[in-house]
Amino acid sequence: MVTASLVKELREKTGAGMMDCKKVLTETDGDMEKAIELLRERGIAKAAKKSGRIAAEGLVEAYISEDGKVGAVVEINSETDFVAKNEEFKTFVMNVAKQIVEKNPKDVEELLAQKALWEEGKTVQEVLVEKIATIGENMNIRRFARFETDGLIEKYIHGDGKIAVLVNMKKGNNEVAKDICMQIAAARPEYVRKEEVPAERVAKEMEILKAQTMNEGKPEAIAEKIVQGRIGKFYEEVCLVDQVFVKDPSKKVSQLLQEKDAEVVEFARFEKGEGIEKKEENFAEEVMNQLK
Numbered sequence: 001m002v003t004a005s006l007v008k009e010l011r012e013k014t015g016a017g018m019m020d021c022k023k024v025l026t027e028t029d030g031d032m033e034k035a036i037e038l039l040r041e042r043g044i045a046k047a048a049k050k051s052g053r054i055a056a057e058g059l060v061e062a063y064i065s066e067d068g069k070v071g072a073v074v075e076i077n078s079e080t081d082f083v084a085k086n087e088e089f090k091t092f093v094m095n096v097a098k099q100i101v102e103k104n105p106k107d108v109e110e111l112l113a114q115k116a117l118w119e120e121g122k123t124v125q126e127v128l129v130e131k132i133a134t135i136g137e138n139m140n141i142r143r144f145a146r147f148e149t150d151g152l153i154e155k156y157i158h159g160d161g162k163i164a165v166l167v168n169m170k171k172g173n174n175e176v177a178k179d180i181c182m183q184i185a186a187a188r189p190e191y192v193r194k195e196e197v198p199a200e201r202v203a204k205e206m207e208i209l210k211a212q213t214m215n216e217g218k219p220e221a222i223a224e225k226i227v228q229g230r231i232g233k234f235y236e237e238v239c240l241v242d243q244v245f246v247k248d249p250s251k252k253v254s255q256l257l258q259e260k261d262a263e264v265v266e267f268a269r270f271e272k273g274e275g276i277e278k279k280e281e282n283f284a285e286e287v288m289n290q291l292k
Contacts, residue, residue, distance in 0.1 A: 006032070017129070019125075060074070060162070060164035065102075072101045076092070077142050080137060095116070153167065162271065166181075181267075183245065183246055189243055197238065
């Protein structure tokens, strides 16, 4: 009988996933050594050992359904830029983006558990583990966003998969949607409009601005008024519609949208590896440590 403690032990020994461990233990009637062998034969134990390595390279990709009504953007990480240029890896990333569009998983966990549309009889997790084993690097499906619309969805990929933008527009055309995508890629807004900025974020910013103003020697009463003026600058940085339009700095994005009778509902901007702490390699130090 395969017990939870057996599964846990095998997982600790190999680093393989719970479901993989349970599966091989069932196949081997709970024989630990045979189960480890099976995992190694299938490349799963080998793949699992790589899972501790930092994957901060990779690709961001977007896919839009043929009718233009559903779109998804996804980030899948690898350890090296070399793998990110591998055609097998690129195809895998695009297949995952299509899976998200068609199967609408609620999160990465649900996505991994789904049957892969492009590999019969395998889950997305199983395909990922196979890719780790054959390509020889740790890989990780980090995040995704998915939009459905009765308007239009547009995407923009910059720098061979370094930045991906997906935008959902209520009105407008593909030309203005493309301009908005490029604006988001270049100017890095965090929200569409100021009403979306959390109150605590605004309060914190005003607190910082007030401290800065008082440090300049301004009295508190005057500092309050100056802060009200300066908070506008904050909105210009973080809100898409308040930003200066990068293709024509004489106007704001809100003016462009008004001219084109367009409206942005939501957007997602993924930059490859952002926020992942990369391990600093010091090879000279590594050699010295080995010599000691």
